[in-house]
Amino acid sequence: MRRQKPKRKTMLQKIFSRKALLQKRPAKLKSYLVRIDRNSIVKNPDAGAKEAHELIQTLMEITIRTPHQNLEETDERIKLVSCSMSFIAGQKVHKEAHYLCGGMNTEEALALMTKLKQQHGTKVSIKIENVYRTIHLLEPIPPYSYKYLETEVQCRFCRAKLPHTMVKDDYGYDECDEIKRDICPQCKHEECCVIDYESFESYLLGEAGLPKLVIS
Numbered sequence: 156m157r158r159q160k161p162k163r164k165t166m167l168q169k170i171f172s173r174k175a176l177l178q179k180r181p182a183k184l185k186s187y188l189v190r191i192d193r194n195s196i197v198k199n200p201d202a203g204a205k206e207a208h209e210l211i212q213t214l215m216e217i218t219i220r221t222p223h224q225n226l227e228e229t230d231e232r233i234k235l236v237s238c239s240m241s242f243i244a245g246q247k248v249h250k251e252a253h254y255l256c257g258g259m260n261t262e263e264a265l266a267l268m269t270k271l272k273q274q275h276g277t278k279v280s281i282k283i284e285n286v287y288r289t290i291h292l293l294e295p296i297p298p299y300s301y302k303y304l305e306t307e308v309q310c311r312f313c314r315a316k317l318p319h320t321m322v323k324d325d326y327g328y329d330e331c332d333e334i335k336r337d338i339c340p341q342c343k344h345e346e347c348c349v350i351d352y353e354s355f356e357s358y359l360l361g362e363a364g365l366p367k368l369v370i371s
């Protein structure tokens with residue numbers, strides 16, 4: 156009996172220490188393939204183009220010509236540009252005011268146009284101009300655009316299962332900082348798994364029934 160007691164204790168200690176050791180030891184580095192979402196593939200109408208045009212501003216000019224007076228008092232965004240009067244036999248018969256509107260969105264402008272057109276003798280016209288910025292691209296626009304499927308990956312250190320999008324790289328703050336790759340958001344270990352993205356070429360080969368490229 157005396158001899159058995161310390162023996163049992165040692166065995167338990169061994170089991171616990173082995174378990175603790177297993178928990179601390181990272182699992183083998185595992186690769187996960189993130190596949191292209193087949194439903195997200197769209198053909199790019201501007202494929203091959205080396206520049207893109209980004210809409211930066213929409214300029215809208217509303218011109219109002221009306222015999223009615225003091226339109227600018229109804230809305231502060233309506234500005235009087237010019238005023239003209241006609242006289243017949245010394246009698247003022249018509250006054251036409253020219254107004255311009257600014258700072259309205261399309262819905263507000265259309266509502267204003269509808270309201271003003273109901274007033275007799277009022278003419279309203281709208282001019283819309285889109286201002287684009289040209290962006291020169293380093294690579295021509297590819298023939299297709301697509302998204303990747305959210306894929307579950309596992310951290311080899313803390314064993315947390317997470318979507319691949321949560322595993323990120325850290326490029327540091329200055330040039331001297333080392334790039335840390337595939338950081339686990341939970342335990343902050345780098346190289347917590349390997350994430351491979353399916354290439355579009357590989358997807359096409361698969362669609363054509365040809366063997367896919369082996370990612371090493």
Ligand SMILES: [Zn+2]
Nearest residue numbers: 310313339342
């Ligand atoms: Zn982790």
